[in-house]
Amino acid sequence: EPEVTQTPSHQVTQMGQEVILRCVPISNHLYFYWYRQILGQKVEFLVSFYNNEISEKSEIFDDQFSVERPDGSNFTLKIRSTKLEDSAMYFCASSGGGSSYNEQFFGPGTRLTVL
């Protein structure tokens, strides 16, 4: 069964460093998303991406964040200058074409630890 994959599974970085979290969505999907979950808290929407551009973003997704689909398979989230409060699980998700109401398939997540 096709699945969303994410790398790395755990990333440790120093405050102020740039990190890139990588995701490979399901191959025929057209909608891509990033969410984060701070330990013990709820899952929060960050951004959605369709047709090579951001379609929606939350207030969390400020200028420190950017997303890119550099090739036909990868979908990346870049945090330009990490802060302690960026420590969280980051989930990538994708959904199929035809409707943005389709189910979203989530990856296993990347745990980001900012020291």
Place this chain on the structure above:
Amino acid sequence: DAKTTQPNSMESNEEEPVHLPCNHSTISGTDYIHWYRQLPSQGPEYVIHGLTSNVNNRMASLAIAEDRKSSTLILHRATLRDAAVYYCILLSTGNQFYFGTGTSLTVIP
């Protein structure tokens, strides 16, 4: 973001049915009702979704009230693997999912 209200936690005995309620009194006519679950240390997983009619799939059933102000996720026979946090989410135009705090389901062997 459209609001949903769910109990914080529920318990069920293994192999018995579980009814997980969700209130969404401010739902609009175009909102889809989605259910996801999150097993410990995993990403959210799709369970089921619907608009107006009741829906069944291999994982669960979704019963939607006639006025659409509430819905119930039904797991027909709970297993230990069903222990998770269950989220009821309204999906409006656009595609942002707003996860609430969900219902933490404990399955008792």
